[in-house]
Amino acid sequence: MMPSALPTPRSTPLTRLRDWVKTITFYELLVGMKATMTHFLNYRPITLQYPHEKRTLPDSYRGMLALLRYDDGTEKCVGCDLCEAACPSRVIRVVSAEVPGEPTKRYSKEYYMDMTRCLFCGLCVDACPVDALGMTREFEWAVYDKRDLHLNKQQLLAIGDRSYPVREKRLELQHPNVAFFNVAFQHLPQKPE
Amino acid sequence: MTEIGVKLAFALGQIAVVLAIVLLTVMLLTLAERKVLGWMQDRMGPMEVGPYGILQPIADGLKLFFKEDIIPAGANRLMFSLAPILALVPALIGFAVIPFGPTITWNGEPIKPFVISDINIGILYILAFTSIGAYGIILGGWASNSKYSLLGGLRSAAQVISYELNVGLAIVGVLLLAGSLSLVTITEAQSGGFWHWFVIAWPAPQLLAFVVYVISSVAETNRVPFDLPEAESELVAGFFTEYSGMRFAFFFLAEYANMILVSCIATILFLGGWNAPYPGTIIEHVFGSPDFAFIENIFWFTVKVYFFLFLFFWLRATLPRLRYDQLMRFGWKVMLPIALGNVVLTSIAAYFFPTGTP
Numbered sequence: 001m002m003p004s005a006l007p008t009p010r011s012t013p014l015t016r017l018r019d020w021v022k023t024i025t026f027y028e029l030l031v032g033m034k035a036t037m038t039h040f041l042n043y044r045p046i047t048l049q050y051p052h053e054k055r056t057l058p059d060s061y062r063g064m065l066a067l068l069r070y071d072d073g074t075e076k077c078v079g080c081d082l083c084e085a086a087c088p089s090r091v092i093r094v095v096s097a098e099v100p101g102e103p104t105k106r107y108s109k110e111y112y113m114d115m116t117r118c119l120f121c122g123l124c125v126d127a128c129p130v131d132a133l134g135m136t137r138e139f140e141w142a143v144y145d146k147r148d149l150h151l152n153k154q155q156l157l158a159i160g161d162r163s164y165p166v167r168e169k170r171l172e173l174q175h176p177n178v179a180f181f182n183v184a185f186q187h188l189p190q191k192p193e
Numbered sequence: 194m195t196e197i198g199v200k201l202a203f204a205l206g207q208i209a210v211v212l213a214i215v216l217l218t219v220m221l222l223t224l225a226e227r228k229v230l231g232w233m234q235d236r237m238g239p240m241e242v243g244p245y246g247i248l249q250p251i252a253d254g255l256k257l258f259f260k261e262d263i264i265p266a267g268a269n270r271l272m273f274s275l276a277p278i279l280a281l282v283p284a285l286i287g288f289a290v291i292p293f294g295p296t297i298t299w300n301g302e303p304i305k306p307f308v309i310s311d312i313n314i315g316i317l318y319i320l321a322f323t324s325i326g327a328y329g330i331i332l333g334g335w336a337s338n339s340k341y342s343l344l345g346g347l348r349s350a351a352q353v354i355s356y357e358l359n360v361g362l363a364i365v366g367v368l369l370l371a372g373s374l375s376l377v378t379i380t381e382a383q384s385g386g387f388w389h390w391f392v393i394a395w396p397a398p399q400l401l402a403f404v405v406y407v408i409s410s411v412a413e414t415n416r417v418p419f420d421l422p423e424a425e426s427e428l429v430a431g432f433f434t435e436y437s438g439m440r441f442a443f444f445f446l447a448e449y450a451n452m453i454l455v456s457c458i459a460t461i462l463f464l465g466g467w468n469a470p471y472p473g474t475i476i477e478h479v480f481g482s483p484d485f486a487f488i489e490n491i492f493w494f495t496v497k498v499y500f501f502l503f504l505f506f507w508l509r510a511t512l513p514r515l516r517y518d519q520l521m522r523f524g525w526k527v528m529l530p531i532a533l534g535n536v537v538l539t540s541i542a543a544y545f546f547p548t549g550t551p
Contacts, residue, residue, distance in 0.1 A: 029512065036233040036511045047237045 280329025345431025380466030
């Protein structure tokens with residue numbers, strides 16, 4: 001005997017007769033067929049014809065990753081490797097180096113992303129101290145060759161350039177009070193005294 | 194000599210026209226099925242090829258035609274090549290005895306332009322040939338050298354045996370009432386309004402036989418909910434798992450041609466074939482031109498056949514697949530007794546209320 005949580009409905013001759021009539025008239029099947037016919041007559045498809053019409057993406061959509069620049073065209077990335085440390089999938093590889101001639105300044109000499117592994121969690125973007133990483137709203141990145149998804153710095157910067165046309169102003173660290181710890185980029189316009 | 198030549202040319206023309214119509218209907222059905230299924234499931238169906246996807250069958254056909262024809266290693270090459278033809282030919286050959294329209298009078302003598310050959314054992318001929326079609330499925334499954342194909346073929350064998358019997362027994366009642374095996378005679382016995390159709394006709398309404406026939410024919414054509422031979426969730430694609438290209442297309446064509454064939458037979462045996470649901474035809478009564486009454490007759494035949502084809506789609510959109518033991522139990526322990534009982538009841542009724550036919 002099977003233990004059952006619900007009490008079984010009482011079986012009387014009347015309910016048995018009703019069940020029998022339902023069985024021989026295919027009642028349950030007809031209920032299902034009525035449901036499909038209702039949908040057939042009230043044809044309201046929920047399909048979105050994807051390549052021709054696209055969904056409105058949510059505001060916080062996390063798409064393709066990109067490296068960003070300041071408004072003067074210089075890279076934001078300071079080569080701190082925090083994104084590499086934050087990435088749970090080991091997508092990012094940063095080769096950090098000193099800015100030539102300025103020993104206290106670093107930048108990313110090489111920057112690689114293996115987008116075949118990326119799960120678009122956004123942890124690298126959160127980890128970046130200078131907001132050098134951004135998530136764009138691009139998602140159509142199907143390629144024929146998997147190797148096309150191994151992106152280098154130039155490609156990531158290009159994605160950033162086309163997705164973020166409005167750039168952030170360069171952080172001004174050349175103020176006299178802090179300039180002692182920073183070596184000025186001579187080619188950059190200095191803040192007036 | 195010339196008379197024989199004319200008759201031969203006429204017969205060949207009929208064959209060509211019927212074959213063309215059947216194949217065009219198959220093309221239409223492949224699109225209609227996907228569209229109807231889509232609409233019933235709040236989807237759109239094919240939308241890409243042509244406006245609203247109406248050219249999809251052509252695209253499908255071209256694709257299948259140019260696909261590589263693969264014969265798996267270890268397959269029995271002869272049987273593997275033979276099986277799709279063995280499935281397709283019996284399905285198409287059954288249309289030789291299907292009357293699409295009435296006998297018309299031309300130059301004072303009756304001719305039958307809408308049936309290729311009105312032989313006096315028409316329905317027996319169809320039953321015999323559709324049974325051969327099962328060999329195509331079984332051999333295709335066996336010759337593929339694949340376990341899924343073999344399982345599909347074996348299931349098909351058991352299923353066809355169970356349900357072919359019910360089809361035969363469901364038809365017997367109609368044959369008793371009509372007193373003939375010729376499909377033209379059976380149709381003509383149902384003329385004069387829908388109350389003469391054998392599904393509800395006095396003295397022995399064949400309603401039970403009709404239900405048994407429709408269910409059995411769904412099972413015989415391997416359609417949902419009886420698609421166990423090609424159960425894609427269990428057997429990949431069943432008996433045609435290993436087939437590709439045109440051979441696959443042949444199996445596909447055979448399935449749809451079989452659908453049309455069983456729909457035609459259901460129409461002819463139970464729903465009065467080309468007869469309109471009212472006595473005579475509107476064209477003859479109102480416009481007074483009996484020469485063109487066949488247009489209305491063919492229209493009604495088409496409507497009835499398409500009703501059954503729609504029923505096939507509707508069932509497919511609704512019902513889940515039966516389990517194998519359920520299928521067998523339903524076939525042998527429910528449908529067979531009903532069909533046998535119907536034969537007995539019809540015999541008694543036909544004996545006590547003879548309807549005039551021998």
